[in-house]
Amino acid sequence: MAVRNTTDTPVYFSDLQLVTPDFATVPPEPADATIKRTQRTDLPIPFGAAACPPDGLPAGSRPATVVARLRTGSEPLRKVVFALPASDPLLSRLLRDECSEHLIKQAADISFGPTWTRDGKKTRATLVLSRRGTGTVTVNSIDGTSHYIIAPERKRRPLVTLDANAQRTETPVVITPGRCDPHAFAEAKKAFLFPVRATVDGGEERVIIVQPPKPQQDRLIHFALEVCGLDG
Structure with missing residues (x-):
């Protein structure tokens, strides 16, 4: 997940979770990351097995969300949901890669x-x-x-x-x-x-x-x- 902070107030990410019909949902991954002013910082998010069609490749990924627990400055932790669009380039590539591998293993x-x-x-x-x-x-x-x-x-x-x-x-x-x-x-x-x-x-x-x-x-x-x- 790419994170940008354009303010001087640090944002602390406690954990992250990817929720999408294209991959099995796994428990939130501890992030324990404090993001200061930055144009981009990448935070890893785990995901489960791909939901592959039985006899072909998916056309692209479907809408997904990243569920995060974070706090800004000294605020208490709160839940924030970030929306990812359908056919997100990264998710689409991951899904296609895993389903291509799945087809080979099926054969x-x-x-x-x-x-x-x-x-x-x-x-x-x-x-x-x-x-x-x-x-x-x-x-x-x-x-x-x-x-x-x-x-x-x-x-x-x-x-x-x-x-x-x-x-x-x-x-x-x-x-x-x-x-x-x-x-x-x-x-x-x-x-x-x-x-x-x-x-x-x-x-x-x-x-x-x-x-x-x-x-x-x-x-x-x-x-x-x-x-x-x-x-x-």
């Missing part, structure tokens, strides 16, 4: 296969597409994370395609450590969130996050520590 499950094999300083795995709905699902690429480099065993684009009449397909990938500093292993919150760029029926390319199951995450950590010489 196929994209995941890592169960077999992970250590090969010297590499780990070999497979990226698997399994049929869920209808449509041709194409994976154009898979990217590494903050801690791991991932690459297809066979370089090609698209990386793999699940044809409309196929139930399952897979392609081999190779994983190597991307960082070897000890500090990195203590802050690995996003180490296993691999972005996959995919389309369904030639539509918009979207990013699907693919994450190995916990046992494989533990194996990857152990593998990286060994390769980096940090397991002692």
Whole structure:
């Protein structure tokens, strides 16, 4: 949420909440932000899952409101509702992005296969597409994370395609450590969130996050520590 204050009186925001039929409503997010004179300050607002059509993309977002608890100067906290117009550019983009991803996930499950094999300083795995709905699902690429480099065993684009009449397909990938500093292993919150760029029926390319199951995450950590010489 973009906030502007053109006065010398500070405005304190206690919490914020987005209310819209396009996204599930989640509890208010504590803001704890004091806005002094400024042309623009952006405050984050959480939102829930998108309300996507079952078989297409929404034309745009619908009217929404931001519910805030705030106070001006030394006044007591009060509730203020800010209206957002229909087809707000940011909400429309977020809605379209999430619903494009939803369509891909409806057509196929994209995941890592169960077999992970250590090969010297590499780990070999497979990226698997399994049929869920209808449509041709194409994976154009898979990217590494903050801690791991991932690459297809066979370089090609698209990386793999699940044809409309196929139930399952897979392609081999190779994983190597991307960082070897000890500090990195203590802050690995996003180490296993691999972005996959995919389309369904030639539509918009979207990013699907693919994450190995916990046992494989533990194996990857152990593998990286060994390769980096940090397991002692």
